[in-house]
Amino acid sequence: MNNLLEIIQNKYIYMPILMWFFSQLFKVIYDFITTKKLNFKRMLGAGGMPSSHSVMVMTLATMVGKAEGVDSTIFAVSFIFALIVMYDACGVRRAAGKQAEVLNKIIDTPKFTGLQMSERLIEVLGHTPIQVLVGAIIGIIVGLIV
Numbered sequence: 001m002n003n004l005l006e007i008i009q010n011k012y013i014y015m016p017i018l019m020w021f022f023s024q025l026f027k028v029i030y031d032f033i034t035t036k037k038l039n040f041k042r043m044l045g046a047g048g049m050p051s052s053h054s055v056m057v058m059t060l061a062t063m064v065g066k067a068e069g070v071d072s073t074i075f076a077v078s079f080i081f082a083l084i085v086m087y088d089a090c091g092v093r094r095a096a097g098k099q100a101e102v103l104n105k106i107i108d109t110p111k112f113t114g115l116q117m118s119e120r121l122i123e124v125l126g127h128t129p130i131q132v133l134v135g136a137i138i139g140i141i142v143g144l145i146v
Contacts, residue, residue, distance in 0.1 A: 012063055015146050016056040019139065023052035051127040053089045054135025055142070057082035062143025082136075090132045 007013060027049070028042045042048070061078040068074050127135075 011146065012060060015063065015142070016060045019059045019142055020052045020056040023050055023055045023135065023138070026050070027052075047127060047131075049131045049134060050138055051086070051089050051132045051135035054082075054086050054127070054132045055139045057085045058136045058139025059143045059146075060139075062140050063146055066143060086132045086136060089127045090129050 024043050027045075028038070028040060030049075031037075031039050031042050057078075061075065061082045064072075064078045065075040
C-alpha cells in the first residue's frame with residue numbers, strides 16, 4: 001500500500017498524466033463547441049489539437065531536465081523517448097490514419113458494395129506536425145512551471 005501511495009504522489013507520474021487528461025478534455029470541449037454534440041469518445045481517442053502524447057512526454061522530459069539537469073542520463077532518456085513518441089504521432093500513426101481514410105472511401109464506393117465491413121476504420125489516429133509542436137510547447141511550459 002505504501003508503494004501505491006508513493007506512485008500516486010510522484011509528480012513525475014501524476015503531472016504528465018494530468019496534462020494528458022486536460023489535453024483530452026480540451027478536445028471534448030472544443031468538439032462540443034464546434035459540433036454542438038457531446039462526444040466523450042474524444043476523451044480516449046487519438047488525434048486532434050493539441051497532441052496529448054506530446055504534452056505528456058514533453059512535460060515529463062522538461063520536469064526531469066529541470067530537476068536533474070539537461071546533462072543527466074535520465075534527461076537524455078526522457079528526451080529521446082519524447083522525440084520518438086512525437087515522431088510516431090505525426091509520422092507512422094498519421095500515415096495509418098490517411099490509409100484508413102482511403103480504405104473507407106473505397107468501401108463506400110458503389111463498385112465495392114459487396115464488401116462486408118462490421119465498422120469503419122478509425123481515420124483520426126495521428127497528428128499534424130503543428131498539433132505535435134503545440135503539444136510539445138504546452139508540455140515544456142507546464143514542465144517549467146511545475
